[in-house]
Amino acid sequence: MTETKSRADHDEAPAEDDPKSGADIAFPYDRMTVEQFRKRFPRARWNDARKAWFVPGRTASRRIGRWLAELEAEADAHADAKGRDAxxxxxxxxxxxxxxxxxxxIRTPYSKTVxxxxxxxxxxxxxxxxxIWHVPFRSYEDLRxxxxxxxxAARRNEPEERRRRAEERKGTEQEIRSRLRSAERKRHRYPLPSDDLPPIGRPVAVAYGIVVLTEISGELVDPDVVADFYPGVTEDHxxxxxxxxxxxxxxxTWPAKMPSG
Structure with missing residues (x-):
């Protein structure tokens, strides 16, 4: 099962009965699960465009989370008992x-590794x-x-530890390279192979993550200048x-059906 917040959840605190506020939830069809879901969320409506149920209300995400946690607890009580004993x-x-x-x-400082x-x-x-992260008892062995x-990773990203490392890096070559990488990313540009250009206006995956390309300027990339930031870049980019x-x-957005070359 998956849950995603609607865009309205990022707006300023809407009223509880505002039809624009709420959260989406999608799960494989099962008659019993749907009946339990409709009983728990009588105001939920199916969104055919998103292929998901929309639950209205400012606290929809929290209520959905509690419902999912209950389903998880009921799904395999024996495995949960084993995990609790472990x-x-x-x-x-x-x-x-x-x-x-x-x-x-589980509550930790933000870390991509975590x-x-x-x-x-x-x-x-x-x-x-x-x-916070929720992990059921049945997953204890994997968590352990x-x-x-x-x-x-959590300890490395504690504010005090990050400040200590920043102080140690001051004036070093590592800090200078880090500042240069940050400045390059703020330019919001990316080298693209001229013979295989990605689509404009659609999410694509690059080294920075998922981005939307807005323009291809046609300006040639100088590898000697940016090779440190973009390994493998050539004069054809x-x-x-x-x-x-x-x-x-x-x-x-959906993943590409064919893997990238």
Missing amino acids: FTFDPIDSPYLELGKAGFR VDELRQVPFSRWDGDLR RRWPEIEA VWGHWRVPTLEELVR
């Missing part, structure tokens, strides 16, 4: 983890309202195996300018 026998002692009713609640690791844990999910990497995609563009 935690009791060999607990994780960490300030970033605490017990919840249906599993573990996000990547937790996404690999089965049944884990992010609660955007509370800004990945926890050293998670905790190490041209500059394209990009922007950050909107939430609606991301929701409507």
Whole structure:
């Protein structure tokens, strides 16, 4: 099951009954699950364009999260019991983890490593309202195996630790290169192969993540100047300018059917 917030959730606090506020949820069709869902959310409506259910209300995301947590707890009670027993026998002692009713609640400083690791844990999910990760008891063994990497990354990204590393980097070649990379990214340009140009106005994946190209200037790239920022760039590349995609563009984006060459 997947849950995504609607774009209205990012606007200023709408009223509870504002039809524009709410959240989407999609799950494989199952008659019993749909009946439970409709009973829990009688105001939900199916959105054929998004292939998802829309639940209105400012607290829709939180209510959906609670419902999903309940379903997860009911799905495999035996596995949850085994995970709870495993935690009791060999607990994780960490300030970033605490017990919840249906599993573990994980709150850490932001780290891409933490996000990547937790996404690999089965049944884990992010609660955007509370800004914590939920992991059910049944996934304890996977969480236990990945926890050293998670905790190490979390400690590296504590504000005090980041400030200490920044002080140590001041004036070093590493800091200078970091500033140059940051300045290059702020130019919102990217080298593109002239013989295989991506589409304009559609989300595409580049080294910076998912972006939307707005213009291809045709200006040739000078590899001697930007080779440090874009490994593999050649004289046959041209500059394209990009922007950050909107939430609606991301929701409507699907992976390419054919892998990139």
